[in-house]
Amino acid sequence: MRRNFIFFLAVIFWSVSVFSQTITSPNNNLSMHFQLVDSVPYYSLDYKGTPVIKASRLGLELEKLPSLMNGFEIKDETQTTKDETWNPVLGEVKTIRNHYNELGVELYQPSTQRTIRIRFRVFDDGLGFRYEFPEQPNLNYFVIKDEESEFALNGDHKAWWIPGDYDTEEYEYTISNLSEVPKLFDHSYDQNASQTIVPMALQTPLMLESKQGLFINIHEAALIDYAGMNLDLNPKTFVLKTHLTPDAQGMKGYIQTPMRSPWRTIVVSDRAEDILASKLILNLNEPTKYAITDWIKPVKYVGVWWEMIMGKSTWSYTNSNNIHLGVTDYSKLKPNGTHGANNQHVKDYIDFAAKNGFDAVLVEGWDEGWEDWFGHSKEYVFDFVTPYPDFDIKMLNDYAHSKGVKLIMHNETSSSAINYERHFDTAYKLMNHFGYDAVKTGYVGNIIPRGEHHYSQWMIEHYQRVVDQAAKHKVMVDSHESVHPTGLSRTYPNWIAAEAARGTEYDAFGGNNPNHTLVLPFTRLMGGPMDYTPGIFQTKLDYYFPGDKRFVKTTLVKQLALYVTMYSPLQMAADLIENYERFPDAFQFIKDVAVDWDDTKILKAYPGEYILEARKAKGKDEWFVGGITDEHARTMTIDFSFLDPSKKWIATIYEDGKDADYIKNPQSYHIYQKKITSKTKLNQRLAPSGGVAISIKLAE
């Protein structure tokens, strides 16, 4: 269904020339209006007749070239409709419907003889638009000075936001009206290993709620070969504007045509649950080009990690502070005796993983260089192939494989991305040689090439190079401290998960607020799965270090529920073996819970307050329910109508104990079984920062 129009000038009145065109969503709830006013392109978006985005300018400023902001004529216009379904390799649902109406507008700038295209896709759950730069005589290469896409909001919305930054998303969320951002901005961040705050900018996914109860989520999709986006906020007009991450010289992107920008996405609904259910961002990504994907599998794992994060053991093998890789002879250094990744300890984890049905064991701190890996802008910081003397890579992999378990490789780059690119092929060959099928990458610290940022174009391309190179070796990638995901797991399904937000590790650093995991699904997770690493049973760290004030601000049961509410096909049980052995009945839920799904139901959700979801395990008649709450205790009615009414079910319910409280009594829980049907309704109490986790199987 394709229509072509050739326009001269649509309308002329009062010396203002206006071309305009409207497309609606398949269900007609959404209406996108495109206008060319005095040769300047604008768009706006309505939801059920209510303005979501008011007339907002589109365009780009270029370096040393005339801008792509104005002086346009309409050259061509195309409308199409698409309605298809596709199956993600791994996902929250088995089948995704991709249904939209599309408007493509070709804009010609007579003064420069250049043509660009702006493409809009209106789905039932939102809008995506992007710029396209066709190859043409007068537009082969250009440098982006700034993308100036606006999102003119229709009021002083409530926002769940983190401050603009070029290097990290690892902040707590601030909840405020947009007009309050100026006074709160400087309180919205703490220190990070690498950070470049962008004043009065907000990061995406940005979650908003209008006074009329309209939920709006703004982000980007298919971020490829282009700088990552922040949003400049005008706290008086509530206009947001794209703010691309600059490179070392302040440039925002080097473009060779043909090229297209990422999609700018606006997910909209009057139900918060619909935001979580939206597949708009995935739909705006390209289908995967991988012919074979059977090597991409969900992973539930344990690992040598939390003990280092909280300070019980070390990544480093010695206490030296000056390592020259390939020169320093570790056999002549004194071991510090605290090295976590030692043979016996790793074998214990392998045994534990095998016994409890985990797929894999992550081991951090296995390779030479951890003594001085951080804070020195050291370019040759790891070689990614040389184990410490007490890590027998062959023996441990052989041992793991003999037990049906795989090791997960850890490649911390220390943000020396340039060094990682020199070594990654060798590193992946080593993984192939020893039978690793997944790598956790890390980008802690400031980027090398120096002056680049975690979200500048060069690094976006770097993350892509890593995923491409890993794919050649059939290796799955779990990237930490990388850019906000933008749905690329559709196209590159081996990019199985990412961190790219404040994860569980912060519970051992500065702490995560009780509402943190209630916001993340509405923000960070809109772009893709997060390796949040839940499962901490021993939430209070004074258990290890008497007097230590640090603690994970949830109940134990809430940690269980996170396996359902924090979608990821790669999920860690992050706590120590000894803690799982102390609570074997609660641990059963982690053993049972799926990580890849046929279906997902967002039962109840409000950002930062509560989330209740049910998910059906991939290929099995098993459901798992997870409910979590913020610092407020809460009773939720769980309606099991999602269950097949023709079948009988038995639910194992993991609930907060009556006296449970994330501060006073986090380990109080109660487990019981109950027969249920699709008609069952359960009034379930959740403790302050508590939760509920339910596994549901067919009754025999």
Next chain:
Amino acid sequence: MRRNFIFFLAVIFWSVSVFSQTITSPNNNLSMHFQLVDSVPYYSLDYKGTPVIKASRLGLELEKLPSLMNGFEIKDETQTTKDETWNPVLGEVKTIRNHYNELGVELYQPSTQRTIRIRFRVFDDGLGFRYEFPEQPNLNYFVIKDEESEFALNGDHKAWWIPGDYDTEEYEYTISNLSEVPKLFDHSYDQNASQTIVPMALQTPLMLESKQGLFINIHEAALIDYAGMNLDLNPKTFVLKTHLTPDAQGMKGYIQTPMRSPWRTIVVSDRAEDILASKLILNLNEPTKYAITDWIKPVKYVGVWWEMIMGKSTWSYTNSNNIHLGVTDYSKLKPNGTHGANNQHVKDYIDFAAKNGFDAVLVEGWDEGWEDWFGHSKEYVFDFVTPYPDFDIKMLNDYAHSKGVKLIMHNETSSSAINYERHFDTAYKLMNHFGYDAVKTGYVGNIIPRGEHHYSQWMIEHYQRVVDQAAKHKVMVDSHESVHPTGLSRTYPNWIAAEAARGTEYDAFGGNNPNHTLVLPFTRLMGGPMDYTPGIFQTKLDYYFPGDKRFVKTTLVKQLALYVTMYSPLQMAADLIENYERFPDAFQFIKDVAVDWDDTKILKAYPGEYILEARKAKGKDEWFVGGITDEHARTMTIDFSFLDPSKKWIATIYEDGKDADYIKNPQSYHIYQKKITSKTKLNQRLAPSGGVAISIKLAE
């Protein structure tokens, strides 16, 4: 011979604490005086009692750390003497004497508990000093904000200088007193493909002459893992100060101890000829670690090059301006018909090389990507392995080898150094596969990683990585647009030559002054051999392009003499085949002249005016004499006393014709033979910008 002293405080008077120590050159002509005055280190240098360098401060400013400028105590002092000889793999002489007295001063900074060492070596022909940073608890990592080494000159010397720049040395030399630099500075440069002028700074090697006729040359030796140096000039006090090249963030160097700076070198003599004869810079470099060097051989070559430089043919195969490597299908593009590197043309060059005894043929423009290689900051600009459709890499190499000739690989990086590092191993494997043994690299344009400079630390390390990687593949490197050489060909003899100055190509661009090649040996060539690409017989380009004003500002004979005066073990005969065929008698000199030498005699030289040298071919009883002059005709007396007096010799003398003139009659020459002995003296006239070239063999 090693003496150790422990000092408290050497002398205390008038509340100024002074430690001082003097060492002299082996012949006592030079005297270096080190002082610690009020805890600040200074050095000075005298030549035969005349001050060369007055008391000059030493030290470094660090980023975010206390400086290494003051607050020092003497901790230890060491004096040694060395007298040894060594044989360069390729060189101007067969054996080099390395003879110096050394002072090592260990400086302790009590406030920071850090120790550094300054090492001085005094040779008969000059001084070298460097900083050493031993590994120690309080000095493992630091960032250099600036090195502040001074060279306080003793007067308003005459200087042969090019302006400070972070990216290019491709300038004409300006000759002026130092006090005149301010008024001349902005006239001292023209445009370059990549340039970052450093106001009121001068580049090294910097050639100076005092009013008393003392010749002084300042440069650096063994530039490894450290930013390249300019010299800030104070035009009133005549104090020069090191000015390191910054990276994208303005930092001058990331240092991990143990580490040492390059040597700062001062070559001094009252004879200009001694400056050219000095081996001080080579001596300050480390001996090669290559166990086997027989794959490193001198190379005389022709090539497909000058025709593109002057505009007769093109590097590119098509006139497209938008190439996506690996995507663009060249078979579907229209060839432009001007591509130089085509099979037939290269075969003609191979035939010509074989017939005339050349070792190799350089071919530029053989690989895909030349259509849009420059000016777009295009990162993936070449893959270095994919030939154009009309360049049959296997056939041409087979053909060349069948005739005893090798092809020289050309890897223009377009300064996308990061891309070259991704591909160089594959590129060198391709060279090995097809039998290339040398590569010409190029760095035209601004560096990627963006913000780095041609002389910033990262790029210095890059050039080193290239040479190291090439060595693994037994490939010789001829680097163009790289940093000023600093004698590293001693340590890495496969770094056979470099351009790194304004070469013959500029005769087709902006033009080189008649005195240009009279200055280069005193400046650029102090650091190592230059691939100047002499041998242009058809100096006037209106021969090809009627009305074209461009011309090479020398006589034909001066072009011959350059093969002797511009030392390089890699020498091109740069002109077109047709021009050598027009002047076969003159071309005979190029065919005969050696490129590797047993001995060199600097007979007469004054920077920018005249040079007369004699060199003995390696392993042969053959001498070659080259004499050149600036725009002034000149008569030189050539004293053949360098010849073995027990033998009789026959000289073939290539002289400017009586009516020769670089403007009016450049191709006028006269060739004759003459029997000579060691007692012969020849009064030889050189035309304006003319020369004389003499080949001398044993009389049968």
